[in-house]
Amino acid sequence: MISEITKAQLLVLQVGRLKDAGKVEHQHISMAKRNNVWMALECARLSRDILGANGVADDYPIMRHMMNLESVKTYEGTHDVHALILGRAQTGIQVRKGWHNKTSQPEVD
Numbered sequence: 001m002i003s004e005i006t007k008a009q010l011l012v013l014q015v016g017r018l019k020d021a022g023k024v025e026h027q028h029i030s031m032a033k034r035n036n037v038w039m040a041l042e043c044a045r046l047s048r049d050i051l052g053a054n055g056v057a058d059d060y061p062i063m064r065h066m067m068n069l070e071s072v073k074t075y076e077g078t079h080d081v082h083a084l085i086l087g088r089a090q091t092g093i094q095v096r097k098g099w100h101n102k103t104s105q106p107e108v109d
């Protein structure tokens, strides 16, 4: 857990440095959001597991963190959509044609 948290902190530190230098691009933001929300959810799941049955009771607040993070996973841009953004930046291939161009959408009868 400490290794993943430290790696996540280094990732956002580097994105912050790129932003300060005026070099940040949207795929850098996607990578940071996608990785760090995933990492936080994994840490919450591991914490729940460590607590055993107490992890699903309300004696400990870990489920509250998990539910909060599940909403963050959607409203910060979903994991899959960030993956598409990263894939396009890496390969130059837009997976879904017409995504940003409504005129090329198939016509509906």
Ligand SMILES: Cc1cc2nc3c(=O)[nH]c(=O)nc-3n(C[C@H](O)[C@H](O)[C@H](O)COP(=O)(O)OP(=O)(O)OC[C@H]3O[C@@H](n4cnc5c(N)ncnc54)[C@H](O)[C@@H]3O)c2cc1C
Pocket: 071, 074, 075, 076, 077, 078, 079, 080, 081, 084, 096
């Ligand atoms: C608590 C909360 C607060 C929010 N606050 C705000 C706010 O303040 N402002 C705001 O603008 N919005 C807000 N939202 C909306 C949020 O940003 C959207 O819910 C989010 O962008 C996902 O859109 P959607 O719900 O329409 O899901 P959809 O886009 O329908 O996605 C459903 C599923 O399909 C997947 N999917 C979608 N498109 C593709 C694709 N092309 N290829 C592969 N998979 C795909 C997604 O990854 C997801 O798993 C909030 C949402 C929540 C839950």
